[in-house]
Amino acid sequence: MNAPVPAAQLLPEVRLRNVPQALIDALKGRFGERCSTALAVREQHGRDESAYTTVPPPSAVVFAESTQDVADAVRLASQYEVPVIPFGVGSSLEGHLLAIQGGISIDVSRMNQVLAVNPEDLTVTVQPGVTRKQLNEEIKSTGLFFPIDPGADASLGGMSATRASGTNAVRYGTMRENVLGLEVVTASGEVIRTGTRAKKSSAGYDLTRLFVGSEGTLGVMTEITLKLYPLPEAISAAICSFPSIEAAVRTTIQIIQMGIPIARVELIDAHTVRMVNAYAKLGLRQEPMLLMEFHGSPAGVQEQAETVQEIAREHGGQAFEWAVTPEERTRLWTARHNAYFAAIQSKPGCRAISTDTCVPISRLADCLLDSVAEADASGIPYFLVGHVGDGNFHFGYLIDPAQPEEYAKAEELNHALVHRALKLGGTCTGEHGVGMHKMDFLREEAGAGAVDMMRTIKRALDPKNIMNPGKIFAL
Amino acid sequence: MNAPVPAAQLLPEVRLRNVPQALIDALKGRFGERCSTALAVREQHGRDESAYTTVPPPSAVVFAESTQDVADAVRLASQYEVPVIPFGVGSSLEGHLLAIQGGISIDVSRMNQVLAVNPEDLTVTVQPGVTRKQLNEEIKSTGLFFPIDPGADASLGGMSATRASGTNAVRYGTMRENVLGLEVVTASGEVIRTGTRAKKSSAGYDLTRLFVGSEGTLGVMTEITLKLYPLPEAISAAICSFPSIEAAVRTTIQIIQMGIPIARVELIDAHTVRMVNAYAKLGLRQEPMLLMEFHGSPAGVQEQAETVQEIAREHGGQAFEWAVTPEERTRLWTARHNAYFAAIQSKPGCRAISTDTCVPISRLADCLLDSVAEADASGIPYFLVGHVGDGNFHFGYLIDPAQPEEYAKAEELNHALVHRALKLGGTCTGEHGVGMHKMDFLREEAGAGAVDMMRTIKRALDPKNIMNPGKIFAL
Numbered sequence: 001m002n003a004p005v006p007a008a009q010l011l012p013e014v015r016l017r018n019v020p021q022a023l024i025d026a027l028k029g030r031f032g033e034r035c036s037t038a039l040a041v042r043e044q045h046g047r048d049e050s051a052y053t054t055v056p057p058p059s060a061v062v063f064a065e066s067t068q069d070v071a072d073a074v075r076l077a078s079q080y081e082v083p084v085i086p087f088g089v090g091s092s093l094e095g096h097l098l099a100i101q102g103g104i105s106i107d108v109s110r111m112n113q114v115l116a117v118n119p120e121d122l123t124v125t126v127q128p129g130v131t132r133k134q135l136n137e138e139i140k141s142t143g144l145f146f147p148i149d150p151g152a153d154a155s156l157g158g159m160s161a162t163r164a165s166g167t168n169a170v171r172y173g174t175m176r177e178n179v180l181g182l183e184v185v186t187a188s189g190e191v192i193r194t195g196t197r198a199k200k201s202s203a204g205y206d207l208t209r210l211f212v213g214s215e216g217t218l219g220v221m222t223e224i225t226l227k228l229y230p231l232p233e234a235i236s237a238a239i240c241s242f243p244s245i246e247a248a249v250r251t252t253i254q255i256i257q258m259g260i261p262i263a264r265v266e267l268i269d270a271h272t273v274r275m276v277n278a279y280a281k282l283g284l285r286q287e288p289m290l291l292m293e294f295h296g297s298p299a300g301v302q303e304q305a306e307t308v309q310e311i312a313r314e315h316g317g318q319a320f321e322w323a324v325t326p327e328e329r330t331r332l333w334t335a336r337h338n339a340y341f342a343a344i345q346s347k348p349g350c351r352a353i354s355t356d357t358c359v360p361i362s363r364l365a366d367c368l369l370d371s372v373a374e375a376d377a378s379g380i381p382y383f384l385v386g387h388v389g390d391g392n393f394h395f396g397y398l399i400d401p402a403q404p405e406e407y408a409k410a411e412e413l414n415h416a417l418v419h420r421a422l423k424l425g426g427t428c429t430g431e432h433g434v435g436m437h438k439m440d441f442l443r444e445e446a447g448a449g450a451v452d453m454m455r456t457i458k459r460a461l462d463p464k465n466i467m468n469p470g471k472i473f474a475l
Numbered sequence: 476m477n478a479p480v481p482a483a484q485l486l487p488e489v490r491l492r493n494v495p496q497a498l499i500d501a502l503k504g505r506f507g508e509r510c511s512t513a514l515a516v517r518e519q520h521g522r523d524e525s526a527y528t529t530v531p532p533p534s535a536v537v538f539a540e541s542t543q544d545v546a547d548a549v550r551l552a553s554q555y556e557v558p559v560i561p562f563g564v565g566s567s568l569e570g571h572l573l574a575i576q577g578g579i580s581i582d583v584s585r586m587n588q589v590l591a592v593n594p595e596d597l598t599v600t601v602q603p604g605v606t607r608k609q610l611n612e613e614i615k616s617t618g619l620f621f622p623i624d625p626g627a628d629a630s631l632g633g634m635s636a637t638r639a640s641g642t643n644a645v646r647y648g649t650m651r652e653n654v655l656g657l658e659v660v661t662a663s664g665e666v667i668r669t670g671t672r673a674k675k676s677s678a679g680y681d682l683t684r685l686f687v688g689s690e691g692t693l694g695v696m697t698e699i700t701l702k703l704y705p706l707p708e709a710i711s712a713a714i715c716s717f718p719s720i721e722a723a724v725r726t727t728i729q730i731i732q733m734g735i736p737i738a739r740v741e742l743i744d745a746h747t748v749r750m751v752n753a754y755a756k757l758g759l760r761q762e763p764m765l766l767m768e769f770h771g772s773p774a775g776v777q778e779q780a781e782t783v784q785e786i787a788r789e790h791g792g793q794a795f796e797w798a799v800t801p802e803e804r805t806r807l808w809t810a811r812h813n814a815y816f817a818a819i820q821s822k823p824g825c826r827a828i829s830t831d832t833c834v835p836i837s838r839l840a841d842c843l844l845d846s847v848a849e850a851d852a853s854g855i856p857y858f859l860v861g862h863v864g865d866g867n868f869h870f871g872y873l874i875d876p877a878q879p880e881e882y883a884k885a886e887e888l889n890h891a892l893v894h895r896a897l898k899l900g901g902t903c904t905g906e907h908g909v910g911m912h913k914m915d916f917l918r919e920e921a922g923a924g925a926v927d928m929m930r931t932i933k934r935a936l937d938p939k940n941i942m943n944p945g946k947i948f949a950l
């Protein structure tokens with residue numbers, strides 16, 4: 001959906017490794033038509049939603065339909081020391097899917113079965129190609145739901161690999177908290193299991209959480225066991241406008257500090273409200289806005305809502321609008337869901353460069369307000385949305401891909417923002433991952449020693465460096 | 476507090492490695508009197524609360540007072556390839572602290588400073604020797620608390636190392652969910668940091684959670700950043716008696732499945748009630764009992780309590796007794812807190828062998844009832860308590876240490892219980908860790924492939940195998 005960006009300023013070093021014809025032949029022999037070398041298929045698997053679009057595509061795409069398929073493909077790749085890149089729906093944002101060292105793509109989108117629903121234990125086991133919306137559709141009749149909702153209808157494999165989160169994380173946690181166990185094909189093609197369905201365990205190293213967030217660099221996930229939650233008895237949503245971003249943020253900080261179990265609290269700035277109004281004719285006040293949602297018993301939801309309304313009023317919040325029915329809620333959340341598309345349409349032909357810092361909640365105002373001032377001064381149009389209850393927010397700088405200086409300015413803004421977030425005790429990525437884009441930031445954030453430790457683990461578990469190499473850290 | 480058990484049946488292979496006098500001299504040179512080789516000091520550091528008591532003690536104990544102390548001690552040990560065993564308060568249960576391959580103990584109990592309280596972010600950074608009670612005492616004025624409460628007043632370093640939990644985990648999670656970041660001295664004596672104070676992050680491998688639960692085998696934690704929680708506006712506790720363990724367990728299962736955010740739900744069986752009555756003159760009905768606690772707003776607590784009361788009644792629960800004031804609550808919880816001591820006193824000179832399985836909540840009744848039947852049939856007296864909301868419970872088999880056949884019977888019961896739990900999709904250890912006692916169970920639970928992966932990580936991060944060797948897996 002984004003126009004291409006000139007590659008020159010974007011690319012880290014491309015070091016293509018040899019993909020011998022013998023491997024392609026062996027894959028074709030094993031997988032038949034499920035191993036494709038058609039250019040269109042390869043190109044589709046050689047990009048994601050990141051700004052990197054001109055890395056050469058993988059040499060072949062294997063459409064896996066089972067754990068055995070994945071294991072066989074990885075074993076063959078290992079034999080020839082050829083990189084393997086797992087692919088779900090292609091919605092990652094930091095270059096995770098690109099064949100920066102060449103190799104083959106393993107597409108798991110056909111591994112899309114919900115394998116076991118255990119409503120009485122609030123768990124479900126899925127294949128990695130199941131998307132979050134598909135999962136919630138398939139478990140609807142159980143009265144349970146899976147809360148993690150990144151912007152895209154991502155695959156649960158991809159979400160686990162990037163440690164994704166979204167709007168509900170403030171209440172329900174991220175993929176870190178919600179993956180109970182995994183089946184994984186290791187770099188040698190062996191199949192292992194991590195975790196159990198028990199809610200807690202002290203049984204050895206936490207391999208589950210080592211794989212969650214490892215961005216495909218340690219193995220390919222082939223089964224994922226997740227926590228589910230009872231659908232709340234009552235849900236109530238509200239929007240509230242504020243005289244300033246600061247007032248909206250101060251309201252959020254107080255909500256969190258008081259321990260109110262709010263389910264969602266999302267910030268939309270006035271620019272974005274304007275764009276959304278133009279796009280979806282919502283007629284919202286063109287002021288910074290919080291979108292909130294409360295889950296619980298009817299009385300509990302009402303109590304939370306009243307407390308929050310009081311806090312908001314103290315900070316100048318007004319024009320509270322409430323929604324209780326699903327239809328009303330959908331209308332309110334339209335503003336949030338359409339933010340990206342509305343922004344893109346506001347500047348025809350543009351591309352959005354997204355930031356992803358996350359800071360301790362008390363530093364949110366500092367981090368956000370200075371960054372807004374910088375973005376305003378730059379002249380680059382932007383939209384601003386945020387999972388502010390977690391201290392996480394996204395600027396989308398809207399740049400003209402034909403104007404390299406706009407891209408450079410957006411990157412400068414992002415650099416300044418990341419450095420600010422790190423100085424405030426935060427992280428360069430709250431939920432998108434490191435990929436190729438944030439390797440330098442990671443080193444700055446974690447320190448050379450910690451990144452070296454990651455690299456040591458990678459070398460030990462993947463001595464041929466075939467699992468999605470060149471992501472998270474240089475290797 | 477426990478009498479010694481004959482070692483012959485208990486011990487895995489002792490393979491003492493050489494501790495050269497040159498290392499002892501170097502440590503004495505660096506630490507002076509803070510390096511002790513007195514037998515009494517070494518013996519105190521060569522055991523924990525496990526059944527293993529006759530492994531030779533470490534050759535020296537270093538009392539570290541700073542990160543630099545730990546780093547220097549580890550560097551010296553690394554130079555001589557001598558094992559290093561971190562020591563907090565010595566309350567671990569599975570042989571974690573024993574110098575099974577010889578070596579030196581690094582006692583971090585003097586590293587007991589609360590370094591930074593950030594009430595506005597609900598975080599705190601502590602040194603590893605701070606105990607959980609000390610922490611809560613020191614942060615009392617902030618209106619916040621740290622909920623994780625294993626039986627002992629353990630050190631936060633030890634709790635992190637074993638991925639501990641306790642009675643509040645059903646609501647607040649375990650150390651897995653509550654450690655945000657660490658400072659760690661690695662096996663080479665380098666100091667690294669993991670995580671940030673941001674609530675979530677997708678920045679690279681989750682080293683924090685790799686160290687949490689690694690039982691000192693990958694490094695020594697020197698700083699720990701933890702999540703804190705606002706003290707609930709209202710707290711209400713209740714006890715309720717049931718006609719059978721099954722009725723109590725079915726009540727628990729339904730509470731969890733309905734998503735009621737209960738803060739504590741602990742089972743005590745009739746044996747234990749009898750022992751506690753005898754010990755503390757509580758006059759409780761000698762029936763299985765649930766102890767519960769509700770946290771929230773006054774209205775929320777009342778709503779939860781009413782729903783739970785209704786569920787309990789449906790399962791035959793009666794004699795609900797409520798406590799709202801801190802004094803009343805303390806009285807009710809006395810039964811739970813005294814269970815261990817009451818049990819030990821019920822059979823003079825006995826020793827308690829504790830189990831620690833955890834199963835998916837729906838399998839809790841199956842797992843528990845069969846194990847109760849087995850324990851009753853064995854003739855070994857026992858007490859039974861459990862964090863049943865998490866599917867986790869502990870039998871304490873009361874054996875006479877002078878009767879090896881009692882120990883053997885207790886171990887048999889534990890074996891049967893663990894196998895049952897694994898078959899039901901559970902884990903061999905919910906919160907105590909693997910140590911030396913559960914290495915075979917771990918292999919059975921996780922599979923050889925996953926344990927090999929743990930071993931590979933250990934070898935990569937600690938090539939000289941000096942960090943608490945011989946724990947979790949054989950190496």
